[in-house]
Amino acid sequence: MTTVLCVPQWQGSSSPNARRLISGARIAAESIRADARVVVPVLDAGGKREAGVRGLDVLIENLRLTREALAGIDDAVITVGGECAVDLAPLSAARARYGAQLTVLWIDAHPDLYTPQTLPSGSFHGMILRTLLGEGPAPLIPEQPLSPEQVIIAGLRAFEPDVREQIEGYIEQSGIRRHGVSDLEKVLDGLTGPVYVHIDLDVLDPPEFSATCYPEPDGVKPQRLIDLISRIDNVVGAAITEHAPADDAGIPRETEVIRRLGAELKVGR
Numbered sequence: 001m002t003t004v005l006c007v008p009q010w011q012g013s014s015s016p017n018a019r020r021l022i023s024g025a026r027i028a029a030e031s032i033r034a035d036a037r038v039v040v041p042v043l044d045a046g047g048k049r050e051a052g053v054r055g056l057d058v059l060i061e062n063l064r065l066t067r068e069a070l071a072g073i074d075d076a077v078i079t080v081g082g083e084c085a086v087d088l089a090p091l092s093a094a095r096a097r098y099g100a101q102l103t104v105l106w107i108d109a110h111p112d113l114y115t116p117q118t119l120p121s122g123s124f125h126g127m128i129l130r131t132l133l134g135e136g137p138a139p140l141i142p143e144q145p146l147s148p149e150q151v152i153i154a155g156l157r158a159f160e161p162d163v164r165e166q167i168e169g170y171i172e173q174s175g176i177r178r179h180g181v182s183d184l185e186k187v188l189d190g191l192t193g194p195v196y197v198h199i200d201l202d203v204l205d206p207p208e209f210s211a212t213c214y215p216e217p218d219g220v221k222p223q224r225l226i227d228l229i230s231r232i233d234n235v236v237g238a239a240i241t242e243h244a245p246a247d248d249a250g251i252p253r254e255t256e257v258i259r260r261l262g263a264e265l266k267v268g269r
Helices: 020-031 056-071 084-101 128-132 161-174 184-188 222-230 252-264
Strands: 002-007 036-039 076-081 103-107 151-154 177-179 195-200 235-241
Touching: 002 020, 002 056, 020 036, 020 076, 020 252, 056 084, 076 084, 084 128, 084 195, 084 235, 151 184, 177 184, 184 222, 195 222, 222 252, 235 252
Parallel strands: 002 036, 002 076, 076 235, 103 151, 103 195, 151 177, 195 235
Antiparallel strands: none
């Protein structure tokens, strides 16, 4: 049994198109086949910037609301955003349940390893993975953070230019595994479950999937990503994030990509 958890949160993004993530979350959630769907009633206010994080007060409340929704779900969960920070509660819950055995496959064009001190925009979706690792705004750090050895980043190709060296140094020193577009399939080497799969749709090549807030050139072809996902077993949770179509209808061929990604995620199977 699988439940799609729709979290239309946009406040972690500073993109001028961030509010497109609301309809993007709805379209994506409706496209994925599941036994049930739950929509988290996240706030729609922008919130205040505090401790170097945009909308921190709203993000804290949305986290509470997402945890509350999760508490009422007994099924395996595919979380659909919204921006990448929607994965904070589901991934923290998976870490608490599976402990050090959990592997997190973070498929994203960006590292999401910034801190309030290294990301001037204050966009929390760029800090979410670092926060899950125990470094970030204190109210959002999980009780049981991930360890770097549990994390694999895939499709990485874009950094904030002024701190690229610092972030790449952190990745190397921490021991996080990383792979770009050219060696994407190497993420499967030695991959064992339980696995949590996070997909930021900006990992895809913009000419074939354009509905994201931060498209990056030279990305992964959709079929290649679908094939990769189909080869991952023992998936205990997943997320598909950052769908930002220009209108409430979306682009049918891109919605089909999301549907096929959801179909290949063997969550709860």
